[in-house]
Amino acid sequence: MANELTSRATDYAQWYNELILKGGLADYSAVRGCMVIKPYGYTLWENMRDVLDKMFKDTGHVNAYFPLFVPKSFLEKEEGHAEGFAKECAVVTHYRLKTDPNNKGKLMVDPDAKLEEELIVRPTSEAIIWNAYKDWIQSYRDLPLLINQWANVVRWEMRTRLFLRTAEFLWQEGHTAHATAEEAIEEAEKMLHVYGDFVENYMALPVIKGIKTPNERFAGALETYCIEALMQDGKALQAGTSHFLGQNFAKAFDVKYLTKENKQEFVWATSWGVSTRLIGALVMAHSDDQGLVIPPRIAPLQVVIVPIYKGPEQKALVDEKVNAIVAGLKANGISVKYDDSENTRPGWKFAEYELKGVPVRIAIGQKDIENGVVEVARRDTKEKQSVPAADLIEHVKFLMTDIQQNLYNRALAYRDSHITEVNSWEEFKQVLNEKGGFIAAHWDGTPETEDKIKEESKATIRCIPLNNQPEEGVCVFSGKPSKQRVLFAMAY
Amino acid sequence: MANELTSRATDYAQWYNELILKGGLADYSAVRGCMVIKPYGYTLWENMRDVLDKMFKDTGHVNAYFPLFVPKSFLEKEEGHAEGFAKECAVVTHYRLKTDPNNKGKLMVDPDAKLEEELIVRPTSEAIIWNAYKDWIQSYRDLPLLINQWANVVRWEMRTRLFLRTAEFLWQEGHTAHATAEEAIEEAEKMLHVYGDFVENYMALPVIKGIKTPNERFAGALETYCIEALMQDGKALQAGTSHFLGQNFAKAFDVKYLTKENKQEFVWATSWGVSTRLIGALVMAHSDDQGLVIPPRIAPLQVVIVPIYKGPEQKALVDEKVNAIVAGLKANGISVKYDDSENTRPGWKFAEYELKGVPVRIAIGQKDIENGVVEVARRDTKEKQSVPAADLIEHVKFLMTDIQQNLYNRALAYRDSHITEVNSWEEFKQVLNEKGGFIAAHWDGTPETEDKIKEESKATIRCIPLNNQPEEGVCVFSGKPSKQRVLFAMAY
Numbered sequence: 001m002a003n004e005l006t007s008r009a010t011d012y013a014q015w016y017n018e019l020i021l022k023g024g025l026a027d028y029s030a031v032r033g034c035m036v037i038k039p040y041g042y043t044l045w046e047n048m049r050d051v052l053d054k055m056f057k058d059t060g061h062v063n064a065y066f067p068l069f070v071p072k073s074f075l076e077k078e079e080g081h082a083e084g085f086a087k088e089c090a091v092v093t094h095y096r097l098k099t100d101p102n103n104k105g106k107l108m109v110d111p112d113a114k115l116e117e118e119l120i121v122r123p124t125s126e127a128i129i130w131n132a133y134k135d136w137i138q139s140y141r142d143l144p145l146l147i148n149q150w151a152n153v154v155r156w157e158m159r160t161r162l163f164l165r166t167a168e169f170l171w172q173e174g175h176t177a178h179a180t181a182e183e184a185i186e187e188a189e190k191m192l193h194v195y196g197d198f199v200e201n202y203m204a205l206p207v208i209k210g211i212k213t214p215n216e217r218f219a220g221a222l223e224t225y226c227i228e229a230l231m232q233d234g235k236a237l238q239a240g241t242s243h244f245l246g247q248n249f250a251k252a253f254d255v256k257y258l259t260k261e262n263k264q265e266f267v268w269a270t271s272w273g274v275s276t277r278l279i280g281a282l283v284m285a286h287s288d289d290q291g292l293v294i295p296p297r298i299a300p301l302q303v304v305i306v307p308i309y310k311g312p313e314q315k316a317l318v319d320e321k322v323n324a325i326v327a328g329l330k331a332n333g334i335s336v337k338y339d340d341s342e343n344t345r346p347g348w349k350f351a352e353y354e355l356k357g358v359p360v361r362i363a364i365g366q367k368d369i370e371n372g373v374v375e376v377a378r379r380d381t382k383e384k385q386s387v388p389a390a391d392l393i394e395h396v397k398f399l400m401t402d403i404q405q406n407l408y409n410r411a412l413a414y415r416d417s418h419i420t421e422v423n424s425w426e427e428f429k430q431v432l433n434e435k436g437g438f439i440a441a442h443w444d445g446t447p448e449t450e451d452k453i454k455e456e457s458k459a460t461i462r463c464i465p466l467n468n469q470p471e472e473g474v475c476v477f478s479g480k481p482s483k484q485r486v487l488f489a490m491a492y
Numbered sequence: 493m494a495n496e497l498t499s500r501a502t503d504y505a506q507w508y509n510e511l512i513l514k515g516g517l518a519d520y521s522a523v524r525g526c527m528v529i530k531p532y533g534y535t536l537w538e539n540m541r542d543v544l545d546k547m548f549k550d551t552g553h554v555n556a557y558f559p560l561f562v563p564k565s566f567l568e569k570e571e572g573h574a575e576g577f578a579k580e581c582a583v584v585t586h587y588r589l590k591t592d593p594n595n596k597g598k599l600m601v602d603p604d605a606k607l608e609e610e611l612i613v614r615p616t617s618e619a620i621i622w623n624a625y626k627d628w629i630q631s632y633r634d635l636p637l638l639i640n641q642w643a644n645v646v647r648w649e650m651r652t653r654l655f656l657r658t659a660e661f662l663w664q665e666g667h668t669a670h671a672t673a674e675e676a677i678e679e680a681e682k683m684l685h686v687y688g689d690f691v692e693n694y695m696a697l698p699v700i701k702g703i704k705t706p707n708e709r710f711a712g713a714l715e716t717y718c719i720e721a722l723m724q725d726g727k728a729l730q731a732g733t734s735h736f737l738g739q740n741f742a743k744a745f746d747v748k749y750l751t752k753e754n755k756q757e758f759v760w761a762t763s764w765g766v767s768t769r770l771i772g773a774l775v776m777a778h779s780d781d782q783g784l785v786i787p788p789r790i791a792p793l794q795v796v797i798v799p800i801y802k803g804p805e806q807k808a809l810v811d812e813k814v815n816a817i818v819a820g821l822k823a824n825g826i827s828v829k830y831d832d833s834e835n836t837r838p839g840w841k842f843a844e845y846e847l848k849g850v851p852v853r854i855a856i857g858q859k860d861i862e863n864g865v866v867e868v869a870r871r872d873t874k875e876k877q878s879v880p881a882a883d884l885i886e887h888v889k890f891l892m893t894d895i896q897q898n899l900y901n902r903a904l905a906y907r908d909s910h911i912t913e914v915n916s917w918e919e920f921k922q923v924l925n926e927k928g929g930f931i932a933a934h935w936d937g938t939p940e941t942e943d944k945i946k947e948e949s950k951a952t953i954r955c956i957p958l959n960n961q962p963e964e965g966v967c968v969f970s971g972k973p974s975k976q977r978v979l980f981a982m983a984y
Contacts, residue, residue, distance in 0.1 A: 027624065030566065031611065034559035036624050039639065042556045064534045067526035068613070068644055068660050069582075072589070074522070076599050086589040086599050090561075092613065093585045093601065095648040097564070097578040107568050107578050109585065109610055118601055119523065121560070121584065121613070132519065132528050141835060147531065152560055152644065156587040168560050343633060 005355075007289045012233045013161075019283060020162045023292045023356055033160040033167030037276065040356065043300035045170065045276060049150065051202050051298065052172065052274070055194050061146045061174060066128050068152075069119035074127040077252040081126060084219020088156040090121040090167075121154040126220065126245070126271060129175045130253040137177055137267060139258040144187070145177040163280035164237075164492050171275035177267045179257065181246070184268035185223070188244040191272040192225040195240035203278065204295040204407035205229050205285050206415050207239060208438070208487065210463025215447050218271075222246040228462045228487070230415045231284040234436020236462045236489035239281050242272035280492070286380075286407050292357025293379055295407050296400040303329055303336040303396060304353045306346050308365030315340075318364055321389070325362070325374075328393045334400065354379065359403050360396055380406050421485065428476050428488070432459055438489050442482035444475035453477050459488045497847075499781045504725045505653075511775060512654045515784045515848055525652040525659030529768070532848065535792035537662065537768060541642065543694050543790065544664065544766070547686050553638040553666060558620050560644075561611035566619040569744040573618060576711020580648040582613040582659075613646040618712065618737070618763060621667045622745040629669055629759055631750040636679070637669040655772035656729075656984050663767035669759045671749065673738070676760035677715070680736040683764040684717040687732035695770065696787040696899035697721050697777045698907050699731060700930070700979065702955025707939050710763075714738040720954045720979070722907045723776040726928020728954045728981035731773050734764035772984070778872075778899050784849025785871055787899050788892040795821055795828040795888060796845045798838050800857030807832070810856055813881070817854070817866075820885045826892065846871065851895050852888055872898050913977065920968050920980070924951055930981050934974035936967035945969050951980045 005022065006014045020026050025041030037045065053063070069092065076082050096113035100106040122128065129147075137145060150172045157165050174191060178184040192209055199205050207227035217224040221243035229239045250256070250266040259265055286293040296302050305325065307318040322338050329336045339349055346363065353361055363375040374392055377384045380403045387395045418437025422428045431439055443449060443461065454460055464486045473482045497514065498506040512518050517533030529537065545555070561584065567574050588605030592598040614620065621639075629637060642664045649657050666683060670676040684701055691697050699719035709716040713735035721731045742748070742758040751757050778785040788794050797817065799810040814830050821828045831841055838855065845853055855867040866884055869876045872895045879887045910929025914920045923931055935941060935953065946952055956978045965974045 027627070029559045029620070030563060030623050031559045031561045031620070034561060036559065037557040039554035039556045043554065045557075046555065062531035062535065063538065064531045065529040065537075065662065067521045067523045067528065068646065069523045069526060071522060072599055075589075076597060079597065082599060086591070089587065089589050090584045090611070091586040091589065091601055092582045094583040095581065097567075097581050097583065097612070099578070105568060105571065107564055107574060109583055119582070120589070128521070128523070131522050135519070154560065170557065 005289060005291065008232065015289070016280075016284060017162060019287055019292060023283075025279065025283070025292075026162050028162075031167075033157060035162050035166050037170070040300055041279060044279060044282075044294070044298060047298040047300065048198075048202070048278060049172070052198055053150075055198060056148050056172075056174065059190065059194060061148045061176075064147050064149060065151070066125050066132065066149060068122055070122050070125070070128045072118045072120060074131055075120055077127065078220050078248055080248070081220035081252075085123045085155070089123060090154045090156055092119040092121065122151070123153055123155045124271075124273075125149060125151070125153075125173055126175065126249055127253075130249040130255060130269070133175075133177055133267070134253050134255045137255055137257050140179050140260055143177060143179045143257060143267065144183060146174075146187075147176065148172055148174045161280070163276055163283070165277075169276045171273050173271060173273040176270045177250075177255070178270070179259070179265075179268070181268050184246075184270050185244050188223070188225055188242045188270040188272065191270070192227065192240075192242040195242065195272070195274060196227050199227060199229065199239050199278070199281075200408065202295065202297045203282050203285075204297075204404055204411060205239070205281065206408065206412040208463060208465055210465040210468075210487070212241075212463060213447070213450060213461050213486075215450050216461065218243045220245060220248050222248070226463050228438075228489075229281055229285065230411075230418055230437060230489075231281070231492065232414070233284070234418060234490070236438065236491040237277075237281045237284070238462070238491065239278060240272070240274040243270060245269035245271060285411055287357065290351075290382075291355030293407065294357035294359065296359045296404050299335075299357070299359050301337055301356070301358050302334050302400065303360045303362060304349075304358045305336065305338045305362045305364065306349045306353075307338075307340050308346055308363055308368075310366075314366045317366065317369060321364060321369055325364075325392060329396060332393060332397060334396060350377075360399050362392075362396075378403055380410075419487070422476060423473075425476050428459075429457060432457055432488075432490065436490065438462065438487045440485040441476045441488055442471075442473035442484075443486050444478045444480035444482055446478075449475060449478045449480075453488070459490055462487045462489050462491060497781060497783065500724065507781070508772075508776060509654060511779055511784060515775075517771065517775070517784075518654050520654075523659075525649060527654050527658050529662070532792055533771065536771060536774075536786070536790060539790040539792065540690075540694070540770060541664070544690055545642075547690060548640050548664075548666065551682065551686060553640045553668075556639050556641060557643070558617050558624065558641060560614055562614050562617070562620045564610045564612060566623055567612055569619065570712050570740055572740070573712035573744075577615045577647070581615060582646045582648055584611040584613065614643070615645055615647045616763075616765075617641060617643070617645075617665055618667065618741055619745075622741040622747060622761070625667075625669055625759070626745050626747045629747055629749050632671050632752055635669060635671045635749060635759065636675060638666075638679075639668065640664055640666045653772070655768055655775070657769075661768045663765050665763060665765040668762045669742075669747070670762070671751070671757075671760070673760050676738075676762050677736050680715070680717055680734045680762040680764065683762070684719065684732075684734040687734065687764070687766060688719050691719060691721065691731050691770070691773075692900065694787065694789045695774050695777075696789075696896055696903060697731070697773065698900065698904045700955060700957055702957040702960075702979070704733075704955060705939070705942060705953050705978075707942050708953065710735045712737060712740050714740070718955050720930075720981075721773055721777065722903075722910055722929060722981075723773070723984065724906070725776070726910060726982070728930065728983040729769075729773045729776070730954070730983065731770060732764070732766040735762060737761035737763060777903055779849065782843075782874075783847030785899065786849035786851065788851040788896050791827075791849070791851050793829055793848070793850050794826050794892065795852045795854060796841075796850045797828065797830045797854045797856065798841045798845075799830075799832050800838055800855055800860075802858075806858045809858065809861060813856060813861055817856075817884060821888060824885060824889060826888060842869075852891050854884075854888075870895055872902075911979070914968060915965075917968050921949060924949055924980075924982065928982065930954065930979045932977040932979055933968045934963075934965035934976075935978050936970045936972035936974055938970075941967060941970045941972075945980070951982055954979045954981050954983060
């Protein structure tokens with residue numbers, strides 16, 4: 001079969017790339033590091049976006065849209081922020097092309113159209129947004145300001161991978177302003193939980209919620225909260241982050257408000273975002289050697305029906321049955337496609353929809369109709385079952401829930417069996433190399449040790465879990481005292 | 493009142509700008525020519541986008557996402573296209589900043605990070621999309637390819653106006669590929685009608701459907717279809733365009749398909765788009781000297797309720813009534829806000845929601861409750877009416893339809909009374925200067941005359957209406973023979 005994939009065991013990275021391409025999620029583009037999100041992948045993103053957008057609105061946020069370009073001088077205003085993003089910026093320097101006088105039919109940059117100040121294609125929007133907030137916030141009555149933006153951003157990464165790390169990606173970025181530090185911290189934590197709920201309940205992917213070490217914080221943040229998920233190859237993936245920015249941006253852009261007590265105070269800030277990277281996480285967490293496995297709640301297509309027939313008479317009979325099933329499923333809010341295209345055989349279609357990760361496949365033929373049954377196959381376990389036609393709709397509804405839950409349980413069992421406590425540097429390296437997953441180890445709390453561990457093992461501290469229990473111990477690397485274990489892993 | 497607007501009669505352009513700013517739709521940004529779309533304006537855009545997106549999907553289209561950047565060499569491939577867009581391109585030349593060694597705390601473009609080939613921030617996506625289609629289309633089975641993209645685009649305009657002409661704007665761009673010219677033309681016309689339906693039935697704005705003269709065609713198109721609307725100042729506004737691109741892009745990017753007869757043929761193309769410019773059209777078409785007037789079907793907020801009370805006891809009584817009304821309206825899918833904020837008085841709120849164009853305002857106080865009525869004000873006519881509480885929900889439902897229809901009728905009456913047939917150049921200039929609107933005049937069909945008319949009067953040919961009747965006559969400008977009238981106007 002042309003669609004055959006490299007197996008995960010053979011080459012996980014290759015399997016992933018093939019899956020993205022053959023599954024029709026995305027394609028390489030002619031622009032270095034940028035991808036094309038194909039219709040099937042984009043529908044998946046739309047489904048994820050719609051759920052998240054509703055969650056944001058239900059928690060009091062509204063959407064707005066800020067400019068794509070950030071003047072260079074704005075990026076400079078918050079020092080840590082500037083350092084964090086300056087090295088990966090796409091820079092607009094000119095605003096016009098002209099025909100090349102020495103090269104017929106070719107265009108060249110018009111040297112007369114040089115910008116006075118260079119514009120950066122936003123790598124994130126704190127700077128441009130806080131510059132606007134300066135005009136929008138005067139008094140405590142204007143707070144909290146709870147705004148989200150859906151947008152494209154550009155970070156000039158040197159090594160790119162489809163969805164996981166691309167020069168341009170799609171995301172949402174929340175930017176909120178508050179009267180007090182407490183409120184801002186509460187907001188940052190609230191959004192972390194919104195992300196956690198989304199990833200667990202819709203993407204069927206268990207996450208560990210925690211905070212980043214200072215080394216791994218967002219450029220310009222006082223605290224970075226994160227959700228970390230585990231992929232099937234034992235590597236961790238940061239699935240979303242939420243930042244408490246303190247007053248850094250308020251001070252950089254001079255955003256003050258008049259308190260109830262008539263005093264001028266700087267505003268407190270958060271920002272939080274998830275991106276199309278989540279699609280990479282989804283693929284790596286659930287899919288198998290036959291193709292994508294997509295949780296029903298966000299699947300671009302939940303059910304596919306394939307007819308089995310010989311000749312137009314049988315086809316007509318099958319069509320009639322299928323039309324009723326399609327209507328029944330749609331009435332229950334289940335998306336369904338009847339694939340009766342004649343170019344390909346049923347076996348080819350089965351493999352194709354398996355590759356695309358459609359949660360439920362229904363096959364129906366003359367014999368099934370005679371026996372009053374249909375054949376139902378679920379993508380997650382690949383089980384096939386003959387289901388009485390009268391029970392079909394209820395059975396599919398059950399499968400939507402059951403597959404969702406099963407994928408979550410499977411991912412959770414894998415994740416939980418891949419959190420390993422280690423108590424020595426030898427053990428650390430051994431588990432990292434042989435088993436992978438999260439390593440719960442004592443760390444002395446210094447960035448120096450963190451750097452050295454990264455240097456020697458390539459593992460990073462993924463997070464200090466929010467629900468961490470205090471425990472006395474000694475750092476696996478330095479032998480110095482430690483008050484808690486933190487989670488290390490190799491990571492995407 | 494702080495919100496008082498310049499009247500339309502005093503200064504239409506000033507009125508428009510103030511309305512956008514004070515109405516909370518958008519704000520200027522620090523980036524030249526780029527605006528911030530504020531939450532109220534963005535919600536309006538979301539409502540418009542959601543309706544259009546459903547219309548596109550109902551006509552068989554799917555969404556995808558293509559890169560923000562277009563390599564310079566791609567833009568060169570279609571000559572007309574290149575000429576049309578080269579002069580207004582934002583050009584990315586570098587991919588990194590570095591700290592300025594001579595200027596502490598400042599960043600500079602890193603000269604070592606110059607791109608080999610400059611990247612253009614997409615002004616439209618034909619080039620990048622057709623380069624992808626080359627790999628996606630092999631056989632007639634891959635056609636038609638019906639793809640839409642929601643995206644931001646950048647055209648470096650010298651004179652910008654909020655929503656009407658901004659350097660960056662949001663839009664959708666459909667890009668379809670077909671096996672035959674007939675199919676592509678049918679698609680281009682179909683989407684023109686989708687746009688027409690949307691603008692007329694949701695934006696309550698009548699449009700004239702027509703084709704552009706060759707002079708006014710999209711750069712790279714064989715035929716440009718358009719919908720033209722009339723603003724209250726008598727100027728026309730192009731509200732959407734749909735292009736039959738022939739095989740120009742297929743040839744430029746070498747996109748061929750294998751026909752059923754086993755022959756290699758170039759593919760036929762269309763593209764079509766509407767943008768945030770529609771918000772400018774909406775504002776200019778319906779609003780008045782008191783503020784925005786927004787048609788109920790796309791209004792960010794359809795109903796606002798303002799309580800009138802003295803003291804907490806009355807407030808509690810009003811709250812109870814209002815809660816029931818809010819529940820009743822929401823159950824009927826009507827968006828509603830209960831504004832019981834204590835910072836401002838009812839009169840201030842009335843003016844504020846008038847400014848924001850909320851279609852229906854309900855006021856309710858102690859006396860109303862005693863009398864079993866509520867006060868209902870409609871934004872379009874400013875009529876106030878005392879409505880029995882028991883009939884309220886039905887009455888508001890009626891108003892949603894009636895206001896929508898009334899706005900359309902009003903705009904239609906204005907538009908129809910501003911299409912003037914003229915038969916001499918004197919008359920042409922007089923109507924243009926004194927009355928405005930569309931001028932139906934004979935034209936000899938040459939681009940030279942079209943250019944001269946534009947030069948002398950600033951009027952352009954808006955379109956040749958699709959339903960035009962043949963009529964023998966002589967060109968108002970050149971006196972040469974003409975077979976039909978075309979529509980001229982001053983335009984945005």
